Amino acid sequence: TPDGIKEKYKLIVDHSERGHCLLKGNLIKPIKDASRAGKADRHELAYNLILDIDGLRFIKGVEAYNREAITEIAEKIIALLPAQFKDTSYIAHASASLGMKEGQTSLHIDFALKTPVPADNLKVYLQSLNMSIILFNNQLDLTASGNALKYKLDVCLADNSRIVFIAPPTFEGRENPFDDDAERFVLVEKLNSGLDLA
Numbered sequence: 001t002p003d004g005i006k007e008k009y010k011l012i013v014d015h016s017e018r019g020h021c022l023l024k025g026n027l028i029k030p031i032k033d034a035s036r037a038g039k040a041d042r043h044e045l046a047y048n049l050i051l052d053i054d055g056l057r058f059i060k061g062v063e064a065y066n067r068e069a070i071t072e073i074a075e076k077i078i079a080l081l082p083a084q085f086k087d088t089s090y091i092a093h094a095s096a097s098l099g100m101k102e103g104q105t106s107l108h109i110d111f112a113l114k115t116p117v118p119a120d121n122l123k124v125y126l127q128s129l130n131m132s133i134i135l136f137n138n139q140l141d142l143t144a145s146g147n148a149l150k151y152k153l154d155v156c157l158a159d160n161s162r163i164v165f166i167a168p169p170t171f172e173g174r175e176n177p178f179d180d181d182a183e184r185f186v187l188v189e190k191l192n193s194g195l196d197l198a
Helices: 002-017 067-078 118-130 134-138
Strands: 021-024 046-058 090-094 104-118 162-165 186-187
Touching: 002 090, 002 104, 002 186, 021 186, 046 067, 046 186, 067 090, 067 186, 104 134, 118 134, 162 186
Parallel strands: none
Antiparallel strands: 021 162, 046 104, 090 104, 090 186
C-alpha cells in the first residue's frame, strides 16, 4: 500500500543510521554469532523486487550526489524497463560505490510486488532483462573466474537470504560524494504502490 511503502522507507532510513543491513527474505531460525546459511527459506515467495544496478556505464558526470540525483538516475534506468515499472512507486538508495567511479552507476531500486512471486522466477526474469535490454546486454562481462556471466543488473538479489547494505559506507582517505548521507535514500511515489509482475 502507499502507507506501507512510506513505512518501509522510514524503516530503511532509520536502520541505515544505526549501521544495520537489510535481509532479502525472512529468517526461519534466529541468528546469533553464526552464519546465515540455512536460516532463511530460499523457496518463500518474494514480496519485493530489488533491482541492483552494479557498475552500469551510462551516466555522464553528476554535479552533486543527493536525492535529486538518485531520483534522476533511477528514472533513467526505469525508462529502459518494461511499461509496468514506469508507474510504480519505489525506494532508491545509493550503493556504497556510487560516485566513486567516474561514469559508473551503482544503486538499488526497491519495488513492492502487487502479487508475491517465487524467488526463482524473479531470478529468471532479471536474467531476461539483462539479455533483452540493449544497454545491459552490451555490458555483460565474465566473472573473475571466467565461469559465469557478470550482469550489470545483478540477479542475486532475487534470492531470499541476500543481504543489502544500507548503512552509509565509511571513507578512509577518500571523499564522500554525498554531503549528507541522508540524501542517499529517496522514496518516489507514483500511481501504483505495487509492481505487477505476476
